[in-house]
Amino acid sequence: MATLVLEKLNLWYGKHTHAVRDVDLVVEDGELCVFLGPSGCGKTSTLRMIAGFVKPTSGKIYLDGEVINDLYPGDRNVAMIFQSYALYPHLTVREQLAFPLQAKRISRQEIAKRVEEIAHFLHLEDFLNRYPQELSAGQRQRVAIGRALIRKPKLFLMDEPLSQLDARLRVEMRANLRKLQQELKITTIYVTHDQTEAQGLADKIMVMHQGRVQQVGKPIEIYENPANLFVAGFVGMPAMNFLRGVLLEEGARVEFRGNGIHIPLSRGLAGRVASLEKREVILGVRPEHLALAKGTTENVFRGEVYVVEPQSNEYILDLKVGDEIVKMRIEKRELVSLPKPGEVIEVTFEDRYLYLFDPVTEKRLL
């Protein structure tokens, strides 16, 4: 049970690498917060500062109101699941689980009791006398979880704990982790570069890029209201389409003109766009928000089918629009027949699914 607060956290490696820049974050008691970002974005460095493996260059880390910057890792009451699980090769599962308890002055009987409890909880009873090398990936992970849980930590840190599992097991363990965390209500920090994992697990997501926090919010906010170009492009599969261009007013109407593309915008959008000072924009629209235009003339553009990727219940189409490629996700039942390369289709989107970004600051305009 704990609240974690990061305040103006900075980390320099040497003189030239500014790995983490001015990170501010509040993780409420019992919350699962995901640090999401591409590799090298500073998410793992931030996690390592919380664990105490590296000292922040400046800034403060509060756990339950207490500054823990200078505490030894073992005195922070923080547990961690490593990407490699970091199971001790020379200890059996039973010894692994007892290991954190042996560091404290806890009686043998008490240790044995708690090992039994946790083994039962994680279905590890049958493996207690095995060594890590003799376990499957899924079992190893359960041991790592057990070793972290057994000392009832205030804070749980996970560094890409699912990345070593195969796709099937990953989905299964994701659900298990979520259930476990909700049952135990342990404040958790979870680092990943996989946005599906982040969307599925998080109460709160912190998106990082080049050491900076890009946006903090609920998964749905991150998806629906990205704060800037980076977040919009990073979250969502396939990524959001971005088109560079200008907004031109023609009477009461507004038109977007890009690289061989022009899209007449709806009246509703025209009103909202009118207040923008910027005329040069990056227009964004998600592949899943594109639909076939059925007679409408607003928010419409024509594209030539370029590549067709059939998925289980949908197609991902690459449309050639002017000199740009626009991706589109469309359910199979919405199409009469399989789209063929070379076919020209008209595509539209709803007003609320249009995003505009400033091409210089990359901030969201609309």
Added chain:
Amino acid sequence: MREETKSLIRRIVFLVVTLGITLAFMFPLLWVILSSFKTRLEIFVLPPKWIFLPTLQNYKDILHSDFMYQLKNSLLVAAISTGVSLVFGSLTAYGFSRYPIRGSDNILFWILSLRMLPPIAVVIPFYLLFRSLGLLDTNLALVLVYCIFNISFSIWVLKGFFDEIPIELEEAARLDGYSPAQVFWRVSLPLVRPGLATTAIFCLIQSLNEFLVALTLTTRRAVTAPVGLAKLQTFLGTDWGRISAAAVIFMIPVVVFTIFVRNELIRGMSFGRMR
């Protein structure tokens, strides 16, 4: 030719070649062992006798000679210098492996250079040094000299083993509430056991075999087995039977120790992955 016959031939050739190499290496050993059971006359018979009535007289003579005392000296010196080298070697190697040390590459090279010294170059200075310390003809003098060679060797070998341990294991132990010293003792050291075994064997062999320094620094009380062996060649002639018997006895401790740590040694030599 069929694929199976080909592979069979390949295996036979492989076996013959390896057997040949092994025999070439083992032959002197076999010769010594056979000679130790022969009488003085039988040793020099040409062509050599392969089948003969073995005698234990050589062993009886050796067991009642100074050689057993010298062997005890050898074992004592080797065991102590190996133990000391492992303790200092592992601590130093761990330090170099885990902590940023300014100029550590240069320091490590300097340490290694101690091992590269030709003993003949330092044996006279050592003699003068130990004479002024009053340590000539003592076991302690030999222990100190052998430690110089063995510690530098231990540091180099063990550093490689410590480098292999994933840092996450130590970080996990630190988070689990162990102090750096406890992490070393409970996680890192157990994980380099194969390295410790390998290092111990090499240190032991090096200390047991050393001849030049032992010859120079000892006269009577602290004489070691190799020097004692050499002294069996006297101006009255060389008793090859007794020398062979002594050599065989001298081999036993190393063989026993090697068998003892065999499993660790194999893992150490193959630098087996630990994860």
